[in-house]
Amino acid sequence: MSTPVIGVLALQGDVREHLVALAAADAVARPVRRPEELAEIDGLVIPGGESTTISKLAVLFGVMEPLRARVRDGMPVYGTCAGLIMLADKILDPRSGQETIGGIDMIVRRNAFGRQNESFEASVDVKGVPGDPVEGVFIRAPWVESVGAETEVLAEHEGHIVAVRQGNALATSFHPELTGDHRLHALFVEMVHASRAADSL
Ligand code: GLN
Numbered sequence: 001m002s003t004p005v006i007g008v009l010a011l012q013g014d015v016r017e018h019l020v021a022l023a024a025a026d027a028v029a030r031p032v033r034r035p036e037e038l039a040e041i042d043g044l045v046i047p048g049g050e051s052t053t054i055s056k057l058a059v060l061f062g063v064m065e066p067l068r069a070r071v072r073d074g075m076p077v078y079g080t081c082a083g084l085i086m087l088a089d090k091i092l093d094p095r096s097g098q099e100t101i102g103g104i105d106m107i108v109r110r111n112a113f114g115r116q117n118e119s120f121e122a123s124v125d126v127k128g129v130p131g132d133p134v135e136g137v138f139i140r141a142p143w144v145e146s147v148g149a150e151t152e153v154l155a156e157h158e159g160h161i162v163a164v165r166q167g168n169a170l171a172t173s174f175h176p177e178l179t180g181d182h183r184l185h186a187l188f189v190e191m192v193h194a195s196r197a198a199d200s201l
Contacts, residue, residue: 007032013049043192046083084171105148136174
């Protein structure tokens with residue numbers, strides 16, 4: 001099958017790093033900000049950044065509803081940090097006016113690991129990622145407070161859930177796009193391949 005085209009939601013955040021990581025994981029990667037561009041991709045990454053800003057810009061650019069529709073339809077999505085927050089069905093402590101795309105039955109707590117200057121790195125064992133643990137970069141990171149029955153927990157750090165998957169939606173509290181280790185992007189590209197194969201049956 002042809003190389004999948006994977007978008008990176010380019011409203012705010014570390015878009016460039018994800019484009020590089022996706023290309024290294026054998027996908028065609030492109031920034032996406034308009035509804036028409038959403039129609040042309042096989043999967044989407046939602047980067048780290050500031051979830052309140054991403055939420056407001058998504059509404060302003062008219063892309064929030066189209067995003068929800070594609071995620072409901074089963075388009076594979078991968079959110080890191082602020083992107084994880086965007087994929088949560090519920091935020092415990094939203095800023096006023098903050099909305100999410102949703103797609104993963106979970107409740108998240110923003111800035112749960114502390115402030116910017118309490119950012120840290122830690123080894124994280126992620127289910128589905130073979131080999132050594134992943135080096136997790138946590139920057140004002142959220143954690144997942146609780147998950148629904150359909151959501152699989154892929155990793156925990158100090159007893160807190162930091163990676164999850166529900167169907168075609170994957171999310172991590174940390175930023176694999178910053179480490180040069182592309183195994184999580186490779187896992188996501190695999191999900192996109194599997195989804196395209198299932199669609200073409
Ligand atoms: N704390 C940020 C938020 O609430 C997320 C930080 C990040 O993406 N590195 O959106």
